[in-house]
Amino acid sequence: MSQPSARLVVTGLSKTYGGRRILLEVGLEARPGEVVALVGPNGAGKTTLLRCIIGTEDPDAGTVTLDGARFDESDPATRRRVAAVLDDLAWFPDLTAWEHLDLLARAHGDDENDDIVDDALAAVRLSHVADQVPGTLSSGQRRRLGLATTLVRPFDLLFLDEPEQRLDEAGREWLAGYLRRSAADGRTVVMASHDATLVEACGGRVVTIDAPDEVGEVSSEDRP
Numbered sequence: 001m002s003q004p005s006a007r008l009v010v011t012g013l014s015k016t017y018g019g020r021r022i023l024l025e026v027g028l029e030a031r032p033g034e035v036v037a038l039v040g041p042n043g044a045g046k047t048t049l050l051r052c053i054i055g056t057e058d059p060d061a062g063t064v065t066l067d068g069a070r071f072d073e074s075d076p077a078t079r080r081r082v083a084a085v086l087d088d089l090a091w092f093p094d095l096t097a098w099e100h101l102d103l104l105a106r107a108h109g110d111d112e113n114d115d116i117v118d119d120a121l122a123a124v125r126l127s128h129v130a131d132q133v134p135g136t137l138s139s140g141q142r143r144r145l146g147l148a149t150t151l152v153r154p155f156d157l158l159f160l161d162e163p164e165q166r167l168d169e170a171g172r173e174w175l176a177g178y179l180r181r182s183a184a185d186g187r188t189v190v191m192a193s194h195d196a197t198l199v200e201a202c203g204g205r206v207v208t209i210d211a212p213d214e215v216g217e218v219s220s221e222d223r224p
């Protein structure tokens with residue numbers, strides 16, 4: 001059976017910060033049903049690449065397409081299809097964990113969402129802290145809440161930046177299963193990760209991002 005065509009295609013993506021080259025002509029493809037794991041040393045540019053793809057940073061050069069059309073994060077239809085949990089997730093200080101998920105579910109058109117919110121909190125084992133505001137959660141619980149935001153909204157393309165961070169062993173196991181199931185449902189996951197066990201457990205395809213200073217140029221090398 002032939003592979004589905006790429007959902008996300010990144011070509012020639014370059015980025016400098018203050019004249020320092022971070023990414024040089026990086027290419028990347030991700031298909032439906034695939035978990036792509038960006039792997040590389042600290043400072044290699046994985047987060048920068050994710051930010052340039054989702055549009056929170058402007059690349060100096062390069063194109064990003066979603067199903068063949070230019071990736072436009074200002075388009076509501078694109079935003080509905082794309083979920084991202086990077087490290088800079090912001091919380092309302094006076095909304096509880098439950099209220100955050102409820103708000104997000106409603107923003108994505110689910111008005112009958114009590115069950116979906118309860119189920120999401122149960123999935124990430126946060127039911128007992130549903131009424132706490134994020135500032136009173138532990139850092140691992142906040143990470144779980146961040147991941148739970150993807151359970152109450154539609155998406156077919158998910159970006160994650162080191163989702164394993166601060167998760168305990170049970171949390172990492174849940175995460176691996178969640179990523180596997182997402183791919184099995186035909187979704188696409190692109191994540192930066194330093195956790196080889198997680199990458200293997202979720203069947204991730206490794207794409208190596210090398211630090212430009214160390215190799216003289218940025219490369220992205222697909223390993224089958």
Ligand SMILES: Nc1ncnc2c1ncn2[C@@H]1O[C@H](COP(=O)(O)OP(=O)(O)OP(=O)(O)O)[C@@H](O)[C@H]1O
Nearest residue numbers: 017018022040041042043044045046047048049192
């Ligand atoms: N806003 C910025 N201004 C200047 N330099 C930046 C900025 N953001 C990132 N950098 C630099 O870009 C390089 C790549 O950073 P990035 O966070 O993308 O790396 P990473 O591969 O995600 O690293 P890690 O594995 O540590 O998370 C680093 O050298 C970092 O210092």
